[in-house]
Amino acid sequence: MRYKKAVTYFLTFSAIACMFTATYYFSYKQALRDFNESAVERNNDLIKELEKQGYLTNTVKQGETQANDQGALSDTEDGQEDAKAASATADTVLPSTQYTLQTYDLKTGQLSEEELPTPSYLIGLTREEVITYLTDYQADLSLNEFEKGLVSFELVSFSKDSIILRKTYNSDSVEYKYYLKAVNGYIVAYYGDQKTVYDYTGVAVENLPLEDRLHLEKGIFIKDLDELYAVLENYSS
Structure with missing residues (x-):
């Protein structure tokens, strides 16, 4: 008997709880719907008022103009970059040239x-x-x-x-194939290009006559190998 009463009370309580929950839920949904509709109406009223005052139209136009200008500028810059790249490629030596x-x-x-x-x-x-x-x-x-x-x-x-x-x-x-010059107090024999060393002779210039020393400071062009050996022998004797 007690078990049946307990079940009855539980079912009654559950039914009442479900009824209140359903009522609260549907009330909440209706209130949210009413709020959203009211918000939309307020937003539309605000847009109309801004349009009437001239603010919204100008802002939209300015935004569209800026977007168009930025788009045009971007397209122009992209075109210029492409043109520069194409020009650079056209005016340079390529691996396929x-x-x-x-x-x-x-x-x-x-x-x-x-x-x-x-x-x-x-x-x-x-x-x-x-x-x-x-x-x-x-x-x-x-x-x-x-x-x-x-x-x-x-x-x-x-x-x-x-x-x-x-x-x-x-x-x-190629008139002269060799070149003599005094470097750090000694005679160095170069090839005619005046930069490639042919021989470090080891011949010191300090005991040579002044005129020879001056010539060697400026550099002396030598026609061939025979003349080179003859000049070096003269300086070393």
Whole structure:
């Protein structure tokens, strides 16, 4: 009997609790719906008032104008960057550029040429930079180029597809093959390029006549090996 009463009380309490919960939930949902609708109405009223005053229209237009300007500026900058990149690529030596080296002999009048792999030191250079490289090359000749008589190294044609360089030689232009100069009190024999040492002679200049010392301070050009040995023998005797 007591068990049945307990079950009855529990079911009654549960039913009442569920009823109050459902009532509270639906009341909450209705209140939230009413609040949202009221908020939307207030927001619409505010927008209309701002439009009437002229603020919202100007702001929107300014925002649209700024966005359009920024977009146009971005497009312009992107276009300029693309144009610069394309121009840089078009005006430089590429790994795919065909490289031709011409060799011209002034004595025989013979011109020869050969297609070679594009040198790594030319890749990426513009026309002006290639010319600068050739100028520097001539100003600081290797011994081999000096002895062969390189008189010019020039740019014949330039494009991203093809570059042609020409070396002109004249062996008769190499008049002196050796060069003597006093260095730190001793005579040093150089090759005719005046920078590659042929021999440290060990001959001191302190006991030489003043005129010879002055000549050696400036440097003396020697025609060939026979003359070199003769001059050194004279200084050492």
